[in-house]
Amino acid sequence: MIAFLIKRLFHALLVMFIISVISFAIQDNLGDPIQQMVGQSVPESERATLREELGLNDPFLVQYLRFAKNALQFDFGYSYFFNEPTTEVILRHLPATLELVAAATFLIVTLSVPIGVYSAIKPRSPLSRLFMGVSIVGISIPVFLTAIVLIQIFSIGISITPFPEDIGWGSWLNGLLSTEGGMPAYGRGNDLTHVFGTWYTNYASWDSLVYLVLPAISLASIMLPLFIRLIRAEMLEVLQSDYVKFAKAKGISMRRIYFLHALKNTMLPVITVGGVQIGTLVAFTILTETVFQWPGMGLMFLDAIERSDIPLIITYLMVVGLIFVITNTLVDLIYGLVNPTVKLTGKPA
């Protein structure tokens, strides 16, 4: 176990090292910090001295080591645009993204497990077929399009009038097809509750929670079909296995077999896939936050690209890299703990 832990930690450090080298290479090659600092009017001689003072003429390795030393102390310099340390800018935007991801994860977990299990237990029922059909359509819809459709339906509202209004049921059917709109679809609202530090939350009051609804549904929509299909496929396979048949033969109640015996083994691969998908979820927050102007890290990152705010871009890359590395390592460790067939020390089978 200890050897496995150390191996995983070493792997994680290696990945962080690679990310830092890439980030540094980007920083080194993009833009001229002197230009950013002093502007046009300063003569070339002064620029040269400033360059020497800042150590910009040092060899790549020396400069990288300096960068790494600062990075270990979470010092990535100042954002050009906000004119404050980039880590503070990130910390200010982080809670919004995390709250969005938390809400989406909640939706994914609470919906995918029951639906996936149901369509595995009753694969031929019309409801299962409906779920499967909807899920392949869901996979084919890009997340920003889901978001736009949600905005059109629930925020702007639609009015469809295919039926003649003069008949009583006509107007009733028209009303049924049309929506009111009015759901907030822009930003986080003004009723945020302060928790501590830079963390303002949407969860504390009903008025601010509604701001979370449409973005969270959009973000969840991309992962939900994937997890439903995965859980269904794994569950179907587990239900074919000998131990389930044996449990049936012993006369254990079906409910107990499904939810105690089968579901446990179904969740194993779901954990690994889930861990990898956290990375995808972060990528999709960029899209979701753009559509809803949700003031999180993704929107901040895109704005930083627009403004060529290189220190902020670098910091975002490092922070996101760190999130990925931590989640992947944790997932591996958890998987090793819950699945005794994984050889923790030796080579993978």
Added chain:
Amino acid sequence: MTTTTPPVPSHWARFRDSYLLYSFKRDLVAQTCLLVFVSMVAAAFLAPWLAPMNPYDLAQIDILSSELPPFWIAGSDPSYLLGTDAQGRDLLSTILYGARVSLIIGFGAVILQALIGISFGLLAGYLGGRVDAFLMRLADIQLSFSTLMVAIIVGAVFKATFGGETFSEYAVVLLVLIIGLAEWPQYARTVRASVLAERSKEYVDAARVMGFRAKRIMFRHILPNTLSPIFVISTVQVANAIISEAALSFLGLGMPETQPSLGSLIKSGFDYIQSGSWWITLIPGTVLVVLVLVINLLGDWLRDVMNPRLYKG
């Protein structure tokens, strides 16, 4: 005594008797999807002849006829079947040209990732050892970041390096490069897995004993036997590449508005959705979804027919 060997069936005869064609003839969903897909591709690539106007030609655009609704809504102009966008471009023509751009990037990116992925997968699977460990670790790291994230980062770096102007000018090539570089691990992993299975078979040993070089064995002997999984993931990857392109364009890291793809059409229309002009964004969106959906359904069908145990999902 004369032995008569049966004549070698031609490619066409083999195809005619194949299980692939047999199951295709019996699957209505697959037939419909192929029909829709082929007609969409044909319409997109025949856009210069089919489209009522050329959206790249500024002389044909009239700003006065901007934001006209499609034909079934009151206030529409019959010469613009699906209405116009905010710049007064005919939406139908813009969608046809946009679908062409999306398809070119989608196919181009898949060809590039297939080239990288198949070579790396063959090398890793056949040579094993350090090469394998290095390439697969690289693929793992990249996959743990998710392909879209990698594409966004590479796109951002390209945009910052080249500047907005140059980026827009070479956007098609750059997008093929970005998506190709971001998604090769899928191919490499699939190819490696089937190479590992093939490598221990006798025909490979025979070829090695006969003194063929590794390169010949890899590309001439093993590769043809790994083609069916490659075929299956290629369909899914085309759909993924088209979605990735749309996502990048939506974020402003893709095609410029002057040369729109479906993604940048959706993006430019999104600014007008609050003013009630939903068609500028939702009609190209529907086209995109239908295109991706039929490719995904075809991929599903192909997977069931060719290799039932390739995927679990």
